Amino acid sequence: MTLTLYAHPFSSYCQKALIALYENGTPFEYRRLDEPGAMDELAARWPIRRFPMLVDDGRTVAEATVIIEHLALYHPGPVRLLPDDPRAALDVRFMDRFFDNYMATPQQKIVFDSMRKEHERDARGVADARALLESAYAWLDHAIKGREWAAGEHFSLADCGAAPFLFYADWTHRIDPQFEHVIAYRKRLLKRPSFARAVDEARPYRHLFPLGAPDRD
Numbered sequence: 001m002t003l004t005l006y007a008h009p010f011s012s013y014c015q016k017a018l019i020a021l022y023e024n025g026t027p028f029e030y031r032r033l034d035e036p037g038a039m040d041e042l043a044a045r046w047p048i049r050r051f052p053m054l055v056d057d058g059r060t061v062a063e064a065t066v067i068i069e070h071l072a073l074y075h076p077g078p079v080r081l082l083p084d085d086p087r088a089a090l091d092v093r094f095m096d097r098f099f100d101n102y103m104a105t106p107q108q109k110i111v112f113d114s115m116r117k118e119h120e121r122d123a124r125g126v127a128d129a130r131a132l133l134e135s136a137y138a139w140l141d142h143a144i145k146g147r148e149w150a151a152g153e154h155f156s157l158a159d160c161g162a163a164p165f166l167f168y169a170d171w172t173h174r175i176d177p178q179f180e181h182v183i184a185y186r187k188r189l190l191k192r193p194s195f196a197r198a199v200d201e202a203r204p205y206r207h208l209f210p211l212g213a214p215d216r217d
Contacts, residue, residue, distance in 0.1 A: 003028035003075070005067075006042040007052040010205035012104060012164035014052040015198040016064040019160040022194035024077025065096055068157050081157045088151070095150040095158035102136040103165040105129075107172045114210045133173045141179040148188065155192070163189040164198070171214055190217065 005021065005028050007014035021028055031038045033051060043049050045060045054061040054070065061070045072082050083089045106129035113126050144150065150158035166186045169175070175182055189195055199217065206213040 002057070004031055004055040005029070005052055006031045006033060006038060006055070008033040008205075009198070009201040010208055011051060012108075012168050013064045015164040015195070015202070016161045017052045017054070017067045018198050018201075019163060019192075019194045020068040020071055020081055020157070022197055023079040023081065023155070023160075024071075024075075026071060026075055026077060064161070065100070065157065068160060072157075079155065081155070081160065083154070083156070092151045092156045092158050095156075096161055098136075098140075099150070099158065099161040099165045102132060102139075103169050104161070106132040106136070107165065107169040110172050111168075111210055130173050133169060134176075137175055137179045137182050140185075141181045144185050145181050147185075150185075159189065159192075163192065163195040167195075167199070167217065171209065171217075172211060 003026065005014075005017060007017065007030070009015075009018075009032065020026075031041065033039050033042065039049070042051060042053050045055065046053050046062050048062070050062065052064055052067060054067045056070065056074065061067050068081060072080070082092055109129040110126050113121050116122075147153070149155050150162050162185070166175075166182070166189065170186060175186070177183070190199065
């Protein structure tokens with residue numbers, strides 16, 4: 001059975017799905033969206049044109065979180081990214097939503113706004129996004145105190161999203177040194193082989209970061 005992932009190496013949500021695949025060494029065909037014809041193939045299956053998108057034996061699976069849950073159900077590996085215990089799984093899913101909604105969303109708001117023409121920019125929206133990131137950093141710093149990973153002692157679905165979202169959030173709105181637990185967690189994520197691989201694959205595209213990629217990480 002052939003898995004095909006349509007993704008771009010520099011996309012945070014694509015990295016989220018890639019981490020899950022790399023964690024378990026799951027074989028798949030990687031259709032990079034800067035390759036000829038790849039975006040047209042994606043759009044033919046998913047007119048919303050958002051990525052990543054997984055094709056599994058003809059079935060289209062969209063959205064990074066759903067892709068990871070699909071892999072857990074149909075292509076499980078040694079690393080259980082979603083616990084079998086439904087109570088523990090609920091904690092993982094909550095943290096996954098936290099990173100999607102309160103880390104990735106405001107971070108992308110700031111980045112996308114910087115790509116607009118000057119007269120189209122939303123200064124109030126960007127200020128609100130930065131404020132939300134500050135609140136998210138503060139909450140997370142307390143939440144993960146004493147934890148190795150987002151939802152406890154095991155690497156999970158939540159960490160697959162946390163890795164790229166915190167990575168780019170710090171580029172966009174620097175994590176204040178007072179949030180020492182968040183900074184330490186981000187460093188642990190960067191050392192995780194699956195994410196380190198995704199980061200390395202994205203290095204050639206750093207010039208694309210609209211705010212200017214910092215000379216670190």
